[in-house]
Amino acid sequence: MASAATSFCSPPLTSSRASVLRQCQQLNPNRLSFPINLNTAKRAPNLTVQHAPLPLKVLCARGKRGTTAKKPATSDPVYRNRLVNMFVNRILKKGKKSLAYHIIYQALKNIQQKTQSNPLAVLREAVNGVTPDVAVKARRVGGSTQQVPIEVGTFQGKALAIRWLLEASRKRSGRSMVLKLSSEVMDAAKGTGEAIKKRETTHKMAEANRAFVHFR
Numbered sequence: 001m002a003s004a005a006t007s008f009c010s011p012p013l014t015s016s017r018a019s020v021l022r023q024c025q026q027l028n029p030n031r032l033s034f035p036i037n038l039n040t041a042k043r044a045p046n047l048t049v050q051h052a053p054l055p056l057k058v059l060c061a062r063g064k065r066g067t068t069a070k071k072p073a074t075s076d077p078v079y080r081n082r083l084v085n086m087f088v089n090r091i092l093k094k095g096k097k098s099l100a101y102h103i104i105y106q107a108l109k110n111i112q113q114k115t116q117s118n119p120l121a122v123l124r125e126a127v128n129g130v131t132p133d134v135a136v137k138a139r140r141v142g143g144s145t146q147q148v149p150i151e152v153g154t155f156q157g158k159a160l161a162i163r164w165l166l167e168a169s170r171k172r173s174g175r176s177m178v179l180k181l182s183s184e185v186m187d188a189a190k191g192t193g194e195a196i197k198k199r200e201t202t203h204k205m206a207e208a209n210r211a212f213v214h215f216r
Helices: 002-009 017-025 038-043 082-091 097-115 119-130 154-171 177-190 194-208 210-215
Strands: 033-035 051-053 134-141 144-151
Touching: 082 097, 082 119, 082 154, 097 119, 097 177, 119 154, 119 177, 119 194, 134 154, 134 194, 144 194, 144 210, 154 177, 154 194, 177 194, 194 210
Parallel strands: none
Antiparallel strands: 033 051, 134 144
């Protein structure tokens, strides 16, 4: 009788994704466990556990872990440019995407008025100037934390450049993010500004820690 109760308590594990989802839907959301059949509980009065624990990680342990496919970068609705949309997604805060679009478009308009040239070309030149060749990552080496140089891919380098440009823009004095962003982009296109200094500092740190490159 106890074995029968045990079989009712623990449903069989399967590697099928559909069966795992069905089993997960039957979980008690309050206790993360499967309920025991009432008839089984009456036949086994000595069974004190009213819910058989079966965590989600046990259910999904036998399934193969798949890799998530990267979504291709989309273009913005005005300039039809992926780089502009990457800026919009990274300047976005609290889901206010219309405000992010407004800041980017007004900044590009301000760049066009001041430089009398294509703002997308200036933006691309600024991103290419800030994009690092190598980056550093903190690793535990010999009981201490060291900044280990790592290689940077094309997409990762562009993401770092956009992050550094936005951080340098926010640190500038003033209240208007449009003016601060446009000024930082124009400075980066000329080879100056805080974002360019951040890239040079990263390169110097990576050069100084070349001895730890095999710990990456």
